[in-house]
Amino acid sequence: MSESRETIYIGKKPLMAYVTSTLIQLANQPKISIKARGLSIGRAVDVAQIVARKTENAGYSIGNIKIGSEQLQSQDGRSRNVSTIEIEVKRNTS
Amino acid sequence: MSESRETIYIGKKPLMAYVTSTLIQLANQPKISIKARGLSIGRAVDVAQIVARKTENAGYSIGNIKIGSEQLQSQDGRSRNVSTIEIEVKRNTS
Numbered sequence: 675m676s677e678s679r680e681t682i683y684i685g686k687k688p689l690m691a692y693v694t695s696t697l698i699q700l701a702n703q704p705k706i707s708i709k710a711r712g713l714s715i716g717r718a719v720d721v722a723q724i725v726a727r728k729t730e731n732a733g734y735s736i737g738n739i740k741i742g743s744e745q746l747q748s749q750d751g752r753s754r755n756v757s758t759i760e761i762e763v764k765r766n767t768s
Numbered sequence: 769m770s771e772s773r774e775t776i777y778i779g780k781k782p783l784m785a786y787v788t789s790t791l792i793q794l795a796n797q798p799k800i801s802i803k804a805r806g807l808s809i810g811r812a813v814d815v816a817q818i819v820a821r822k823t824e825n826a827g828y829s830i831g832n833i834k835i836g837s838e839q840l841q842s843q844d845g846r847s848r849n850v851s852t853i854e855i856e857v858k859r860n861t862s
Binding site for chain 2: 713716
């Protein structure tokens with residue numbers, strides 16, 4: 675692996691749990707991705723914004739943001755699309 | 769104005785109302801922005817994904833995505849941060 679990279683998946687835990695996980699990962703990696711889908715997308719943006727605010731003086735910032743969609747099989751057997759987001763937080767190269 | 773640009777703000781209307789507004793704007797402008805904050809952020813991603821899927825054969829795609837936060841005054845007088853998103857959908861220049 676030429677580039678180490680870690681992903682934080684946002685679910686139903688309290689927001690600060692994900693903020694803490696992200697900060698711990700950022701102490702070890704130059705770049706992490708915060709991922710979420712569906713109703714958790716807003717929370718992923720919250721986590722990224724809180725992390726960015728807490729680390730901006732240490733030289734981190736929001737990187738690429740990607741959105742997409744995934745097909746999920748619902749319980750009645752039909753498939754439906756769910757939106758996804760991936761937000762990168764990275765150490766600035768200076 | 770050297771660059772015409774329109775913004776669609778996502779609120780509580782049915783999703784397809786925003787999809788329709790966005791498609792109408794895209795017929796007239798080379799680039800539009802879909803904006804939302806707080807709980808509407810996930811819906812903004814949904815709208816952008818639906819529009820992108822409907823227009824990809826016509827040469828449109830998702831452009832820059834920005835996240836941010838705004839300070840809101842809550843009713844008890846305290847201020848709190850709310851996350852924001854801005855998703856660009858644009859005609860591909862070829």
